Amino acid sequence: MTLTPDERVPVLITGGSLVGLSASLFLGRLGVEHLLVERHARTSHHPRGRGNNVRTMELFRAAGVEPQIRGAASVLADNHGILQADTLTGAEQEWLFKQIDPGGTLDRLSPSGWCLCSQNDLEPVLLRNARSLSGDIRFGTELISCEQDAGGVTAVIRTRETGEDRTVRADYLIAADGPRSPVRERLGIGMTGPGDLFHNVSITFRAKRLADAVGDRRFIVCYLTNPESPGALLPVDNEKDWVFHAPWRPDDGETLEDFTDERCAQLIRTATGVPDLEVEVTGKAPWHAAERVAERYSEGRILLAGDSAHEMSPTGAFGSNTGIQDAHNLAWKLAAVLRGWAGPELMETYDAERRPVALATAARASARSAEHSHPGYDVAPAGGRQAGMLAVVLAYRYLAGAVEGVPADTKSIPDEFSPVAPPGGRAPHLWVRRGAERLSTLDLYERNPVLLSGPAGDAWRAAGRRVADHTGIPLDCYGIGSDLRPEDDAAWARLHAVGDGGAVLVRPDGFIAWRSPGPDADPEATLSGVLERVLRRS
CATH class of the missing domain: 3.50.50.60 (FAD/NAD(P)-binding domain)
Structure with a gap:
């Protein structure tokens, strides 16, 4: 029907x-x-x-x-590191990392x-x-x-x-x-995939005196390893509100009902190493960690x-x-x-x-x-x-799809991060001036495909505008050095791996769809063909 x-x-x-x-x-x-x-x-x-x-x-x-x-x-805003400790008051304290961006690298890579x-x-x-x-x-x-x-x-x-x-x-x-x-x-x-990995109960609680035990350690999470009560402690406001993830073993017959308020409070006291801590449990939620696609x-x-x-x-x-x-x-x-x-x-x-x-x-x-x-x-x-957290976060790549010219040896996630982006990768960040406005090149990418052409790439820019007129594709065209003035003159060619006469086609989601390292004998025909294939218009 x-x-x-x-x-x-x-x-x-x-x-x-x-x-x-x-x-x-x-x-x-x-x-x-x-x-x-x-x-x-x-x-x-x-x-x-x-x-x-x-x-x-x-x-x-x-x-x-x-x-x-x-x-x-x-x-x-000031919580950055991941701490691993036997308890908050114990002798075994190790920062897995203390700062998310210790060298200030991200300032050069992203706005x-x-x-x-x-x-x-x-x-x-x-x-x-x-x-x-x-x-x-x-x-x-x-x-x-x-x-x-x-x-x-x-x-x-x-x-x-x-x-x-x-x-x-x-x-x-x-x-x-x-x-x-x-x-x-x-x-x-x-x-x-492997399926279920482990199970936790997330316990929200209030404990005003826990901040004294934490001191000036502003962590994102603290893994507490006391074998009698392992768990993960997360701050909500660094003062009185906290979250504790306690291991839960349903495969051994343990139920959610076993996590009474008193048991949860005792788990938190043991894990943190503050035996007389006053704990007010405010909520409990089970969650399951798994690897499935x-x-x-x-x-x-x-x-x-x-x-x-x-x-x-x-x-x-x-x-x-x-x-x-x-x-x-x-x-x-x-x-x-x-x-x-x-x-x-x-x-x-x-x-x-x-x-x-x-x-x-x-x-x-x-x-x-x-x-x-x-x-x-x-x-x-x-x-x-x-290693390579940045590789996972900023350098994941599309090997096939709405892209053209992906290098043959490309992995979905490279072993190491590189700011140079090939087709299929995130377009790199670069500070530029557009008139009196300072913006990141990433600010150009949202609504329309964007064609960036080098200082000697006027033919690409002109071709892009003709293609947009003929096809109805809302292609935005910018010339580096004319429409956009980089604060670092050499960075555009280096980060996009093209010459001054080259061009890069960037999708609305900020991924490079295609690039030409240099000039082309017929840039209009080349660009038109690329757009037809990438956008699946034919």
Whole structure:
């Protein structure tokens, strides 16, 4: 039976946590009408998922919300390191690292930086801004069913308070509905990987005197290794509010009911080494660390994002960041297809680009948990400590998809970070002047493809403008040294690995789609062909 829709919308999003709200924000910035449904009545109230890496903050900068997020995170702005200790009062104290960016390297690589903003503080910022962009976001509403055909997706949504059902017709559905994704299960998409790694109970509590034991140690997390009560301690306000992750072993018959308030308080006292600490337990939430990646990220017009597509160990906060970056990858492609300047087959590049990155990142996250001896994860690290955190965060690359000319030896995540970006990699940051305005080259990338041509590349810039006129592709063209004046004259060619007569094509998500090291005999024909192939227009 064909259902007559009550509503029509280009994009339907199911799931209103970090990834779904980010998708709404990114789509709203691009003017794409959409509807988001979330079964819960409000945003998260539990302080978790706090690590937002520099790449994610670059995306939030482009979306205009970075200052608001940093404002929401201001109480933890001075927390940087990861400490490992037997107890807070014991003799065995080791900083796994004391500063996120000890040498100030990030200032040269990005206009943004890391930000410690818990999910319960970040989600309201995303929600407020998404709604200000006319995002139709409905909490207390769940997706009941969905079916697709060649032209779109028909879904039934239900308002939980009233039980009212409505039928929605959408061109595309983004399933950001969590690790037990009902949409993924309906599609029969399996998961690959080792599966469950360990289980914890996250205990929120108040303890005014704990700050005395912590002293001036401003950590992101402290791994407490007392064998009688191992766990992870995280500050909420560095004063009275804290979180303690206690290992939970359901496979041995341990239940959540076993974590009474008194037992939780005693675990915290033993772990911290403060036996007379007054502890007020304010909440408990179980969570499961796993390494799984979906066998495929899409089925027709239904696209998986975030935890529905991948689960990762929490060490390093790779999972939430990867999910937000999924949403960003999807947003520009949906906008391009829906507006007609890219072919529908562009959506097929989502799996080719994002799934290999998730596989490599998930493996790095599990290795990092072993390296940090995360409480509950009884796996020895494979070798020495992992290097290359920046390689995971800023240098992940797309080996296939909406890219052309990717070097043959490229890995999804390189062994070491390099600021020089090949096709398939994140376009590098460079401070430039546009008139009197100082901006990062990353600020150019959000709405349209961008062609950057070198100081001797006027032919590329002219060709780009003709191609935009002829094809209707909204290509922005800038000449280095004319439209944009770098503060470091030599940096543009070095970081993009091109000569003064070369050109670089950058996608709206800030990834290099293609480059020409030097001039071309027929730049208009070359550029037109590249755009046709990258955007799947033919």
